[in-house]
Amino acid sequence: MAIAAPAPIRTAVPAPAxxxxxxxxxxxxxxxxxxxxxxxxxxxxxxxxxxxxVGSLKTRPEILSVPPEYLPQEGLQFGNYQSMWDTPETxxxxxxVSTIIIAVFATLLVLLVATPAAYYxxxxxxxxxxxxxxxxxxxxxxxxxVLTAGLFRQMLWLDLNDTWLxxxxxxAAFNLSFALWIMHSFFAAIxxxxxxxxxxxxxxxxxxxxxxxxxxxxxxxxTAVIFTFVxxxxxxxxxxxxxxxxxxxPLSVALTKFIGQYATSWQYVFGVSIVAIVPVIxxxxxxxxxxxxxxTAGAVK
Numbered sequence: 001m002a003i004a005a006p007a008p009i010r011t012a013v014p015a016p017a018x019x020x021x022x023x024x025x026x027x028x029x030x031x032x033x034x035x036x037x038x039x040x041x042x043x044x045x046x047x048x049x050x051x052x053x054v055g056s057l058k059t060r061p062e063i064l065s066v067p068p069e070y071l072p073q074e075g076l077q078f079g080n081y082q083s084m085w086d087t088p089e090t091x092x093x094x095x096x097v098s099t100i101i102i103a104v105f106a107t108l109l110v111l112l113v114a115t116p117a118a119y120y121x122x123x124x125x126x127x128x129x130x131x132x133x134x135x136x137x138x139x140x141x142x143x144x145x146v147l148t149a150g151l152f153r154q155m156l157w158l159d160l161n162d163t164w165l166x167x168x169x170x171x172a173a174f175n176l177s178f179a180l181w182i183m184h185s186f187f188a189a190i191x192x193x194x195x196x197x198x199x200x201x202x203x204x205x206x207x208x209x210x211x212x213x214x215x216x217x218x219x220x221x222x223t224a225v226i227f228t229f230v231x232x233x234x235x236x237x238x239x240x241x242x243x244x245x246x247x248x249x250p251l252s253v254a255l256t257k258f259i260g261q262y263a264t265s266w267q268y269v270f271g272v273s274i275v276a277i278v279p280v281i282x283x284x285x286x287x288x289x290x291x292x293x294x295x296t297a298g299a300v301k
Contacts, residue, residue: 049277056080056270063266077267084268087257092272094247095254100279101164102250103232106171110228111221113172114179119209121180122187123195133184140177144170145237152241162244170242171232179224186220187213222287229283233276251276 055063057076062069085092121133144151151170152161160166190213198208214221236252243249251272258268 049274052270052273056267056274058267060265060267080267081271084271087268089246090254090257091247092251092254092275095249095251096275098164098243098248099233099250099252099276102167102171102235103229105164105168106175106232107225107228109168109172110176110179111224114176114183114224115214115221116209118180118183119187119213122184122190123192133181136177136180139174140181142174143237144174144235148237148241151238155242161242162248164248166242167235167239167250170238171228171235175228175231179228182223182227183217183220186217190216225287226283230280233280 054071057078057080058069058072059074059077062073084090121129155161155163155166158166160169194212194216195208198212203211233250234252235250239250239253240256243253246254255269255272255276258265258272
């Protein structure tokens with residue numbers, strides 16, 4: 001009887017290690033490459049702000065030195081900020097308060113007017129609707145710099161010259177068209193069946209607008225808020241003509257007082273620019289969470 005040969009012993013060969021992959025099936029090496037590329041792009045965008053920050057902590061001779069000194073050689077000049085705030089010709093504390101009041105109330109006024117207008121134009125068909133929307137977008141082509149003389153005469157006639165109210169109305173007027181159009185597109189994208197279902201449940205028009213539609217168009221509202229606030233914060237031409245009192249002028253006008261005909265205090269120019277950027281950064285930090293929350297909101301009962 002033939003004896004069968006013993007079967008060869010097979011040793012398990014470990015499989016080659018696979019590169020670690022993330023949830024979206026991207027390898028670790030590619031992920032690190034994307035991170036590095038994103039860091040380089042972010043650095044390119046942040047470079048001007050870093051230059052301003054470092055420049056605000058230099059002395060004027062260091063800023064004007066040739067070849068340039070990239071880092072302060074005489075220590076960080078934090079006293080530049082103290083000297084900047086103590087300049088009697090430029091009351092920066094009042095200028096900052098003036099800028100905040102004008103930008104905040106102009107933004108609130110735009111939202112108060114644009115929200116119901118955008119909802120109505122998106123939900124109802126009325127004679128002249130397209131003509132109205134066309135005229136609204138045409139106003140976006142006009143800028144305060146072109147109309148400064150007319151705005152000045154109009155504010156004199158209304159006895160609002162050199163007042164916060166004048167700049168609130170002007171900034172709201174020139175930003176209303178964009179806010180209305182962007183919110184109109186968001187309202188128009190919401191199915192009408194949602195409104196009809198809410199009305200069947202007994203909700204009125206105002207309740208449908210505020211309780212049903214607003215959470216769905218929150219990203220559009222955030223876009224309108226950011227655009228209006230930043231535009232009002234940076235507005236210069238109309239403020240230069242209408243706001244004559246130093247305490248009432250916004251930061252955009254106060255900044256120019258450090259720029260002379262024969263000499264410019266660049267360390268103060270950079271310092272005021274940094275101060276003007278901080279509130280906008282805070283707005284973006286606060287409103288980012290609201291934007292994400294608006295994207296996930298719905299009308300599920």
